[in-house]
Amino acid sequence: MDISNVRLEKCRANFANLFFDYFLPFSQIIAIGQPFLYAKPGAWLSQYSIVGYILIAIIFLVLGLKLKTEDIKDALRSSHVFIVALISSLFITGSVCAGITGQLPFDPLGQEDKISMMGPYEFRIGLLLYYSVPCTITAGIVLVAQAEGNLPMAGAVATVANIIGCYTTPILLKVFLSGVEAEFDIGGVLLKLTLSILAPVILGKLMQCIPRVPETVTKVKRWVSIVTSTCLAIMLWMKVSKAVADDAFDGVKWQSLLIMIAFVLLMCVINIIVNMTFSALLCLRSTYIRVMLLMVSQKTLVMAVTLVQVLPETLGEMGLILVPCFVAHPTQILLFSFIAPQLKKHPFDFRCPSFMPLRVINFCSWLNQNDEEEEKVFEGAAADLECSTVIGNSVVVSQPLDVTLVVPSSSRKNSILPTPDTISLPDTTLPISETTAPTTYATILAVKL
Numbered sequence: 034m035d036i037s038n039v040r041l042e043k044c045r046a047n048f049a050n051l052f053f054d055y056f057l058p059f060s061q062i063i064a065i066g067q068p069f070l071y072a073k074p075g076a077w078l079s080q081y082s083i084v085g086y087i088l089i090a091i092i093f094l095v096l097g098l099k100l101k102t103e104d105i106k107d108a109l110r111s112s113h114v115f116i117v118a119l120i121s122s123l124f125i126t127g128s129v130c131a132g133i134t135g136q137l138p139f140d141p142l143g144q145e146d147k148i149s150m151m152g153p154y155e156f157r158i159g160l161l162l163y164y165s166v167p168c169t170i171t172a173g174i175v176l177v178a179q180a181e182g183n184l185p186m187a188g189a190v191a192t193v194a195n196i197i198g199c200y201t202t203p204i205l206l207k208v209f210l211s212g213v214e215a216e217f218d219i220g221g222v223l224l225k226l227t228l229s230i231l232a233p234v235i236l237g238k239l240m241q242c243i244p245r246v247p248e249t250v251t252k253v254k255r256w257v258s259i260v261t262s263t264c265l266a267i268m269l270w271m272k273v274s275k276a277v278a279d280d281a282f283d284g285v286k287w288q289s290l291l292i293m294i295a296f297v298l299l300m301c302v303i304n305i306i307v308n309m310t311f312s313a314l315l316c317l318r319s320t321y322i323r324v325m326l327l328m329v330s331q332k333t334l335v336m337a338v339t340l341v342q343v344l345p346e347t348l349g350e351m352g353l354i355l356v357p358c359f360v361a362h363p364t365q366i367l368l369f370s371f372i373a374p375q376l377k378k379h380p381f382d383f384r385c386p387s388f389m390p391l392r393v394i395n396f397c398s399w400l401n402q403n404d405e406e407e408e409k410v411f412e413g414a415a416a417d418l419e420c421s422t423v424i425g426n427s428v429v430v431s432q433p434l435d436v437t438l439v440v441p442s443s444s445r446k447n448s449i450l451p452t453p454d455t456i457s458l459p460d461t462t463l464p465i466s467e468t469t470a471p472t473t474y475a476t477i478l479a480v481k482l
Contacts, residue, residue, distance in 0.1 A: 053255045060266035068274040075274025085342040088264040090233045095261050097237020098250050108189035114321045118190045122168040122329045123201050130164040130300045131209045152289035155349040159357030165205040166336040167198035172366050173328035180373040182323030199226045225343040276352020297361040304330035316397040319380040334362040
């Protein structure tokens with residue numbers, strides 16, 4: 034009976050993991066496919082713009098609820114990485130990709146016959162829009178965690194970049210569209226983005242001051258992700274339904290989508306090269322290199338869909354504009370999901386070449402001194418233990434002893450060096466008294482007499 038219960042729990046856990054891991058892509062597939070079967074409900078709902086703004090507010094309210102000030106403080110310890118990651122995410126990578134996109138031969142605005150293999154004019158707008166947004170949030174953090182990169186830095190870069198992106202994205206898009214036949218009121222877009230993005234983020238952060246709210250959000254964080262994914266899927270469903278109802282997809286070639294996938298992959302490779310160059314110039318260590326490659330090289334879908342919601346319809350058919358965004362996003366995630374395990378298996382650092390002037394070498398060492406100090410403490414944290422002092426009913430161990438640490442699996446989750454349950458000495462085993470060993474750097478251990 035116990036074995037059957039264990040198997041049942043294992044099946045439930047596996048099903049839950051599949052549900053939470055694949056809800057976002059499956060919800061997007063349904064949101065895109067259903068309108069081609071029956072588009073009237075989504076087209077009718079898309080008439081009410083207030084629905085879109087409510088969905089956007091929910092998404093960014095959740096972001097505010099999950100915003101951790103501690104991550105930003107930790108990231109500022111390596112401020113050079115943090116600043117370069119923000120600049121690359123907000124300006125550099127998008128500008129490079131947009132410059133290349135602007136040279137592609139799309140159909141002119143308003144042309145009914147779809148002649149170009151690159152697709153209609155709206156595809157150009159969609160790609161330019163996608164490359165004007167900052168780095169992704171959820172997917173990037175998941176991939177950095179999978180590659181064992183620096184999670185506090187990844188979380189801080191994603192959060193700050195998306196908040197600043199409320200103001201940089203419309204300006205960048207205005208610049209990117211300067212060479213095409215498209216105009217929009219940048220002041221009105223900035224105001225709408227402030228009200229629909231920044232205000233909910235601030236409200237969510239303030240709600241963390243309410244007792245038990247942070248704890249509750251942490252407990253149901255997987256369901257919170259389901260809420261944001263559902264809001265995103267509904268927004269997509271509404272836009273695609275309206276485009277189908279307006280016959281906007283008539284004449285679009287399937288070859289155009291394949292060419293777009295290939296182009297997005299090429300842009301991902303270019304972004305990787307750009308961020309690899311920054312990593313080499315800063316002589317970054319492997320944990321930060323993973324953040325630069327896996328987080329900063331990607332773009333966020335949420336901001337792109339939000340921007341479509343506030344842009345004027347004079348730019349083109351919004352459903353068609355969204356198509357490149359929803360082609361590019363899963364394509365980049367698929368590519369980086371293959372890269373992340375390789376970065377974990379084959380870590381590498383960028384060191385300052387020995388032939389460089391001494392001042393340059395010293396400057397590189399100074400930039401990365403925090404990382405090297407942490408590595409040294411980590412390497413020597415469990416070494417050099419000795420029974421030296423008795424405090425109350427505890428022995429403080431601080432110098433070498435022939436000991437074996439028996440570590441519980443429950444303590445491995447949130448600490449670099451976990452607190453052991455017991456210390457095994459040559460002739461006896463002593464239990465640990467409380468959690469007196471630091472969770473990050475185990476410099477002393479206290480055991481009961």
